Amino acid sequence: MAELELRDVRKSYGRIDVLHDIDLKIEDGEFVVLVGPSGCGKSTLLRMIAGLEPISGGDFLIGGKQMNDVPPRDRDIAMVFQSYALYPHMAVDRNMGFSMEIRRKPAAERKGPVTRAARTLGLEPYLDRFPKALSGGQRQRVAMGRAIVRDPKAFLFDEPLSNLDAALRVEMRLEIARLHQRLGTTMVYVTHDQVEAMTLADRIVVLNAGEIQQIGTPLELYEAPANRFVAQFIGSPTMNVLELPPEGGLKLDSGARIAGTGGARHLGMRPEHLRIVPAGQGDITVEAQVIERLGSDTNIYTEAAHLGPLLVRAHGNVDLRSGERCGLIFDREKLHLFDQEGARITPNAAAPVQG
Amino acid sequence: MASISRPHPALVVGKYLAVAFYVAFALFPLYWLFKIALTPDALIYTDGTALWPSALTLENFRSVIFASDFLDYFRNSVIVSLSTAAATSLIAAAAGYAFSRFVFRGKRWVVALMLLTQMFPLLMIIAPIYKIVAAVGLLNSLWSLIIVYTAFNIPFATFLMQSFFDGIPKDLEEAAMMDGCTRFQALRKVILPLTLPGLAATLGFVFTAAWSELLFALMLVSKTDAMTFPVGLLTFVSKFSVDWGQMMAAGVLALIPSCLFFLFIQRYLVQGLTSGAVKG
């Protein structure tokens, strides 16, 4: 086990810069999740940690040792590929024990770790099957088993669950969480999935266009996103962002104004922090357009005159029909303000509500 | 879903008739080869186009095997074809892997050059090749044939091998490298076993090409002890007559190594080995 450290790491393909000045220190035993839109460089970053992709600039260290030019096989890091990458010509047990086979461990010694990993993952009945005779979920387990058997310094996952169906994804997510609890090994995990990121991570790294936008615990990112990008990327459904009129801020039905000062240009409100009230009694009046009833929650797509669309997420069921007018109350504590550049304005820098 | 309707019986019969016709069409020359080989010399012209010979004999085979140089021609052909197949496949596998996996300067030029070599009619370059081979003193040797065949088969074989390597996900060797392999170990332990069908196909293709090549063999070899089988066949054509029976018997014998070779590689030709490697 060891900590991973990236110092000013850069990556470019020819003249295209894919990653700029990545500074990231992953503590020993930490579970770090990399998220970001497609093409932002998550896989590239992970592959540089693995050693599969050369580092164009900066330093990468494992346990304080410079690793830039160390080949993958000497980094003692295991990786689970999105495609699983099982060796099709080897049965499950040989797949899982392959790393030991390469290190010339005798067959008798290979058996123990493989059996143990198979037991943890419920793979015992399949040990002598070939990958093509396994279901997607079983293949995914074999891929994890192959990594576990190595007892590496760190695990890397590149969207490991994205090829599974929803139910299986939930199950495997739990399995990975348990695995981390049990092994306590450093893990770096790339995903598109909000829920995976929020539930698994000790810390989340949000990337956009090759730059780190914010690093923080899931709740930090949710409650205090550093900028508009993070605010809209983290949280589901997505945060509503309204443009504020440059002079005087947003006018409420009561005549009060929100965010007239302090250079705020955008106002962010999470759908779950808006409350539906009868028309005329709220901060603003809107028209409900589409209503999605999920049972536990209701998503209400509303349209506010002059302001544009606002999504509201209400708990339980809501007695409302599309086309009906209603009022919305903002949760004052949970409003987010962003300046011209999109950076978040910390709450005490500008009192959101005046009047 | 609606039940799948069974095709009309006439359609089924028609399909089998079509297949039977095709098989007969494709195999008829082969049958004729056997027929002539087994017909006594005296009856060839009297039997004419009768489908079944009126008498059978193994005399043609006997004289080909024991009374001619054919065993030598065979030996030469086997040596040349096997060596060519092995050398070409080895080089093509290495080159195909490089084209498939590495980015390097001049790659496009090398590919373009290799394509270019495939565009000239052989007749155009046969004279220069003769000059070159003569200059290095390899005329009338099996070496000349092995080298020339290898050179001419490499471009196509390389493209063939490249397409097989392209079909193997890159993730697999990366996973192997994470598991502790060097690139070469990953190639040997993971990629190569998966390329066996491709390698077998390439071997088979090159072997057959070398086995039946006539033009270069005719030009570069004029002594009996370095003649290959296709050239040897021509010795049955003399100025005044053609010894059909022996020629066909030799042809039948020539089929044997090819058949054996394909029998040997056919289990590697079975595709589908890579299924299950990736995705669910």
Ligand SMILES: Nc1ncnc2c1ncn2[C@@H]1O[C@H](COP(=O)(O)OP(=O)(O)OP(=O)(O)O)[C@@H](O)[C@H]1O
């Ligand atoms: N070999 C390459 N040459 C040039 N550009 C590349 C190369 N490989 C990747 N890129 C670029 O690098 C960027 C980052 O790619 P990467 O695969 O890391 O994205 P990602 O964040 O993993 O996306 P996704 O979520 O879709 O997997 C992309 O814009 C991609 O076009």
Ligand SMILES: [Mg+2]
């Ligand atoms: Mg990716």
